[in-house]
Amino acid sequence: QQQVKQSPQSLIVQKGGISIINCAYENTAFDYFPWYQQFPGKGPALLIAIRPDVSEKKEGRFTISFNKSAKQFSLHIMDSQPGDSATYFCAAFKAAGNKLTFGGGTRVLVKP
Amino acid sequence: ETGVTQSPTHLIKTRGQQVTLRCSSQSGHNTVSWYQQALGQGPQFIFQYYREEENGRGNFPPRFSGLQFPNYSSELNVNALELDDSALYLCASSLVGENTGELFFGEGSRLTVL
Numbered sequence: 223q224q225q226v227k228q229s230p231q232s233l234i235v236q237k238g239g240i241s242i243i244n245c246a247y248e249n250t251a252f253d254y255f256p257w258y259q260q261f262p263g264k265g266p267a268l269l270i271a272i273r274p275d276v277s278e279k280k281e282g283r284f285t286i287s288f289n290k291s292a293k294q295f296s297l298h299i300m301d302s303q304p305g306d307s308a309t310y311f312c313a314a315f316k317a318a319g320n321k322l323t324f325g326g327g328t329r330v331l332v333k334p
Numbered sequence: 335e336t337g338v339t340q341s342p343t344h345l346i347k348t349r350g351q352q353v354t355l356r357c358s359s360q361s362g363h364n365t366v367s368w369y370q371q372a373l374g375q376g377p378q379f380i381f382q383y384y385r386e387e388e389n390g391r392g393n394f395p396p397r398f399s400g401l402q403f404p405n406y407s408s409e410l411n412v413n414a415l416e417l418d419d420s421a422l423y424l425c426a427s428s429l430v431g432e433n434t435g436e437l438f439f440g441e442g443s444r445l446t447v448l
Contacts, residue, residue, distance in 0.1 A: 265440050266424070268437075271436065311376050315434075315435035317433035320389075322367075324378070325376055326376050
């Protein structure tokens, strides 16, 4: 069963533009909601994470918005750069079991 | 600080064979998890090991098994390979108690089953 749904599957943005990726989850018993970035041939790496009792978290050009009542969260990449071209995965983390449940991924291409 | 390393990076097997994949955890980490990532999809949790015991399992059949060794390195074994087992297998390590959702992933082992 898919507990984390992610959209869009892919997006193209011009350099300097904003990339927005959305996720929805189905289970309320998660402890953190991280976003991972994966480049071709590499494993996923943590980009930014948010606790469910916080509505927004910003780190540099990356911002997570979290809506607990709607069970939705999103990643905004401001001033997108060609180096941001990668696949982004939202995830839901359960501390008991140390388990990540990933969304299906969004392939982002930033055009120069 | 040494990151998570996995071997082999690529391998090809035929249906029905068995495969063993290996992982060395990041220095200082005591848990190791394995994930399966099919092409174009998000990683799926297989299982996690802590103190050399399986500590959680995803929706994978028993022919997927693992080991964790005293030095925290790990193996993933898959018996009776099926075509659908073709995927990137990712190993991730972390430290119990630091439950912020950050796992450190290796670059994976790409398995092709013919």
